[in-house]
Amino acid sequence: MLHILLDGEAEELEMAKNNDLEQRALQYIMRMGADGILQSDLWRKLGASSREGSRIALKLESRGLIRREKELCDGRWTYRLFPKRLPASIDSIADCPCLMCPDSPRCDPASVISPQTCEKLTQWLISISRDEPTLLGDN
Numbered sequence: 001m002l003h004i005l006l007d008g009e010a011e012e013l014e015m016a017k018n019n020d021l022e023q024r025a026l027q028y029i030m031r032m033g034a035d036g037i038l039q040s041d042l043w044r045k046l047g048a049s050s051r052e053g054s055r056i057a058l059k060l061e062s063r064g065l066i067r068r069e070k071e072l073c074d075g076r077w078t079y080r081l082f083p084k085r086l087p088a089s090i091d092s093i094a095d096c097p098c099l100m101c102p103d104s105p106r107c108d109p110a111s112v113i114s115p116q117t118c119e120k121l122t123q124w125l126i127s128i129s130r131d132e133p134t135l136l137g138d139n
Contacts, residue, residue, distance in 0.1 A: 021048060022056050029066055029081050036082040038073060057081060097124050 024046055029037060043053035057079065060066045068079040097120040098104060103113045115121055 021046060021052065022060060025056050026060055026065055026083075029060075030083040030087055032083075033086055034082070036069070036080040038071070039068070039079040039081055042081060095124070097121055
């Protein structure tokens, strides 16, 4: 059966393809973590043209999902793409004092024992903000 796409249908199909490519690009950038990935390497991995890739990178950057840093690679200027937020992992909270706190069952923002007044939690948050700012999304 032959199906003819109307102008609106063709545009919707193109938008769906671009959204899928954007999602795949963002997922790949996030998997690369704090090391980032060169824009040209990402497009090769996704099978996209450099034109498509540049547009997607600009769109992801304008939406606040990634950041781009100019980088000289093999004598040519390109961009390294970094995720603005890294996916959460259990390692990021493995040493949180709340996990083994004996007061945990009574801890509540409205009670005397509270996350807002917990010195151990405050010190832990300060230490991770100094040691690993990317865990808090400050990249």
